[in-house]
Amino acid sequence: MxxxxxxxxxxxxxxKLRKYVKDGQAQKAxxxxxxxxxxxxxxxxxxxxxxxxxxxGLGALEEGRHVHEQIIQSGCESDVFVGNSLVDMYAKCGxxxxxxxxxxxxxxxxxxxxxxMILGRVKCGQGQKALELFQQMQQEGVQPNSVTFVGVLxxxxxxxALEDGRCxxxxxxxxxxxxxIFVGSSLVDIYAKCGxMEDAxxxxxxxxxxxxxTWTTMILGHVKCGQGQKALELFRQMQRENVRPNSVTFVGVLxxxxxxxALEEGRCAHEQIIECGWDSDVFVGSSLVDMYAKCGxMEDAxxxxxxxxxxxxxxxxxMILGHVKCGQGQKALELFQQMNKEGVQPDSVTFVGVLxxxxxxxALEEGRCxxxxxxxxxxxxxVFVGNSLVDMYAKCGxMEDAxxxxxxxxxxxxISWNxxxxxxxxxxxxxxxLKLFEQILHDFTKIGTLQLVDLLGRAGKLHxxxxxxxxxxxxxxxxxxxALLAACKIHGNVEMGERVAKQFLELEPENAVDYVLLSNxxxxxGNRHLCExxxxxxxxxxxxxxxxxxxxxxxxxxxxxxxxxxxxxxMIEIHTEL
DNA sequence: GTAGGGTTAG
Numbered sequence: 001m002x003x004x005x006x007x008x009x010x011x012x013x014x015x016k017l018r019k020y021v022k023d024g025q026a027q028k029a030x031x032x033x034x035x036x037x038x039x040x041x042x043x044x045x046x047x048x049x050x051x052x053x054x055x056x057g058l059g060a061l062e063e064g065r066h067v068h069e070q071i072i073q074s075g076c077e078s079d080v081f082v083g084n085s086l087v088d089m090y091a092k093c094g095x096x097x098x099x100x101x102x103x104x105x106x107x108x109x110x111x112x113x114x115x116x117m118i119l120g121r122v123k124c125g126q127g128q129k130a131l132e133l134f135q136q137m138q139q140e141g142v143q144p145n146s147v148t149f150v151g152v153l154x155x156x157x158x159x160x161a162l163e164d165g166r167c168x169x170x171x172x173x174x175x176x177x178x179x180x181i182f183v184g185s186s187l188v189d190i191y192a193k194c195g196x197m198e199d200a201x202x203x204x205x206x207x208x209x210x211x212x213x214t215w216t217t218m219i220l221g222h223v224k225c226g227q228g229q230k231a232l233e234l235f236r237q238m239q240r241e242n243v244r245p246n247s248v249t250f251v252g253v254l255x256x257x258x259x260x261x262a263l264e265e266g267r268c269a270h271e272q273i274i275e276c277g278w279d280s281d282v283f284v285g286s287s288l289v290d291m292y293a294k295c296g297x298m299e300d301a302x303x304x305x306x307x308x309x310x311x312x313x314x315x316x317x318x319m320i321l322g323h324v325k326c327g328q329g330q331k332a333l334e335l336f337q338q339m340n341k342e343g344v345q346p347d348s349v350t351f352v353g354v355l356x357x358x359x360x361x362x363a364l365e366e367g368r369c370x371x372x373x374x375x376x377x378x379x380x381x382x383v384f385v386g387n388s389l390v391d392m393y394a395k396c397g398x399m400e401d402a403x404x405x406x407x408x409x410x411x412x413x414x415i416s417w418n419x420x421x422x423x424x425x426x427x428x429x430x431x432x433x434l435k436l437f438e439q440i441l442h443d444f445t446k447i448g449t450l451q452l453v454d455l456l457g458r459a460g461k462l463h464x465x466x467x468x469x470x471x472x473x474x475x476x477x478x479x480x481x482x483a484l485l486a487a488c489k490i491h492g493n494v495e496m497g498e499r500v501a502k503q504f505l506e507l508e509p510e511n512a513v514d515y516v517l518l519s520n521x522x523x524x525x526g527n528r529h530l531c532e533x534x535x536x537x538x539x540x541x542x543x544x545x546x547x548x549x550x551x552x553x554x555x556x557x558x559x560x561x562x563x564x565x566x567x568x569x570x571m572i573e574i575h576t577e578l
Numbered sequence: 579g580t581a582g583g584g585t586t587a588g
Contacts, residue, residue, distance in 0.1 A: 251587045286587095
């Protein structure tokens, strides 16, 4: 075949290849690539770009590497388009290291190269590194464009870097990219994700045009900030402006309904979803299940679940967690078995739900089976799963297993300590609780003081705790004393409470919480006189009861309420009532 | 007459 013929023909093949890739038929594109080579034609840079795109679409790392080899052999690797597609392919196939290697290897880079690398870093959770790349890009004199800013804003949002986001916003305005709809949506997104709804609104209002994605971002932002009602208002406004919702919009609306337990609104949304044909979407379906479950209608949740054409791990999780929350632990376990039968791989959320189910119905044997499965699937190093295992064993009465799991955990948080100490207290293992408490003191700063109140109260070993705090090396550690004071309150130990309070009211006389705790101890003991004395003392020392907020504790939970800047006049009555 | 990177989600 004459070389001229080859060149003429490859153009046609490339066009066909491009169409497959554009239509998402990556597998067909790969077959076509095979065919091109079988026909004895040499792929050119255009061919390679499309094939690499197909590999990226399939997430086919090995095939991608293989094509890369061919590219090197053909001498096309230094082409900037080919290089860009390789950087992108490696990132999309999950190998950010190869992506970075390719980036560094490229003899020349353009703005697309930088954008691809920045976005790749963001997508694999390296937001900070993406921001560094942006700096570097500017130092090298490459002008950012709208895609760059989308990537940068995503990076800021992913690491909640609000200030960096504001800087980028300024730059965006200066360079005139703020009227771009993609950039605008990303601006709304970063402000909403960082909890600054006011800024999000400002961007939103000033945008020259809004797209369904912009509206959806606003709706989701309000849901995340706990403003479900406002999210629904936005949804109505969006429809008045004739913007058609998409599947993501409905996910946001259903989240909003779930968050404010608005069953009727949820049903309305469901009707609309059916009309628009989104009910077969697995994301929408899972959100429907979740919404009905959170609104307490498990029948509806089950009905939606049965109608869905396919279930993934999140759909199953919504069902399992919904049943656990409604007190139907047995049903949750049945669902888990069904899920296993259908070959859907459980994740940490599944295991937490299933272990909670076991604990709720005291199903130790089932719990052990689940534990085995957790070990086999490698989820046992996850702290959430570990906590649930400790809790399950403790609630099922096997403190030995609870202790073994606890000791094997790579790290502990407040939930872990609560689970193990709660178990010790429940089963009267006072000495074990004390040993654990000693361990906690070594790791004190990581434990929230208020939670410790609970632990100490449950362990019921106030004197030992007092001695241990005294034995702690270094300066007296006020939070530890404060925790003990609160524990005295739980235990009604007025004598120790007074002693402890006196000690550290001198260490930190300006903290209103301590006065409140002490006066709570007196109030709980029914001594209004001493209670008033403490308030008087606080007043004399000029300590304001900050923002007029005071704390009370009911059933081991700390509640706060606003009082005047005096002690609440009905402190004792409130306590008696509670 | 062919190429590359982009917004929201359970």
